[in-house]
Amino acid sequence: xxxxxxxxxxxxxxxxDRVTITCRASQPISTYLNWYQxxxxxxxxxxxxxxxxxxxxxxxxxxxxxxxxDFTLTISSxxxxxxxxxxxxxxxxxxxxxxxxxxxxxK
Amino acid sequence: QxxxxxxxxxxxKPSETLSLTCTVSGGSISTYYWSWIRQSAGKGLEWIGxxxxxxxxxxxxxxxxxxxxxxxxSKNQFSLKLSSVTAADTAVYYCVRNGKxxxxxxxxxxxLVTVSS
Numbered sequence: 001x002x003x004x005x006x007x008x009x010x011x012x013x014x015x016x017d018r019v020t021i022t023c024r025a026s027q028p029i030s031t032y033l034n035w036y037q038x039x040x041x042x043x044x045x046x047x048x049x050x051x052x053x054x055x056x057x058x059x060x061x062x063x064x065x066x067x068x069x070d071f072t073l074t075i076s077s078x079x080x081x082x083x084x085x086x087x088x089x090x091x092x093x094x095x096x097x098x099x100x101x102x103x104x105x106x107k
Numbered sequence: 108q109x110x111x112x113x114x115x116x117x118x119x120k121p122s123e124t125l126s127l128t129c130t131v132s133g134g135s136i137s138t139y140y141w142s143w144i145r146q147s148a149g150k151g152l153e154w155i156g157x158x159x160x161x162x163x164x165x166x167x168x169x170x171x172x173x174x175x176x177x178x179x180x181s182k183n184q185f186s187l188k189l190s191s192v193t194a195a196d197t198a199v200y201y202c203v204r205n206g207k208x209x210x211x212x213x214x215x216x217x218x219l220v221t222v223s224s
Binding site for chain 2: 001032034036038042043044045046049050055087089091094095096097098099100101
């Protein structure tokens with residue numbers, strides 16, 4: 001199985017801050033990396049697929065990058081509605097696996 | 108807009124079989140993979156497996172011996188059966204569409220299944 005490791009596991013930030021979350025795969029996965037936002041009581045929401053492609057309807061302040069084993073999700077200017085948990089997920093091979101999540105909290 | 112809706116019992120007894128169905132609307136089930144994902148309280152997301160409309164399926168090895176998935180294209184539905192459940196299977200279960208890059212682009216709202224006697 002491909003293990004996905006996210007860092008940090010949590011962070012505190014203020015509205016307007018630039019936030020970067022990192023995801024590392026245990027083996028190369030090309031650009032088969034996706035990012036999700038998850039709020040309590042709701043289904044996760046796809047933000048980025050293929051490492052850097054913005055899902056339709058997702059604000060442009062979200063961006064993704066990386067290839068191989070190291071990836072990033074960046075929120076250029078944090079908004080109140082962005083406080084949530086973020087997960088990366090590899091779609092290179094089955095079993096499809098997720099990172100442990102990064103909880104973004106209000107400072 | 109594709110929509111997915113899970114249905115099934117919210118309470119299952121230990122050692123019994125958990126059964127859930129996902130109904131897809133707003134699009135055909137015929138051309139994508141369809142997955143089940145779960146999240147236990149306080150834990151992360153776990154992929155259970157996926158099925159293609161042909162009936163071909165891939166399961167997570169951690170659950171493979173207990174999981175069966177099926178699809179009914181005439182009803183635009185797919186289903187999950189998880190046998191010999193324990194309290195560790197208590198979770199919110201989501202049905203999800205796999206996009207072309209195996210990303211998860213459309214999700215059901217999720218249904219809580221509790222395993223308890």
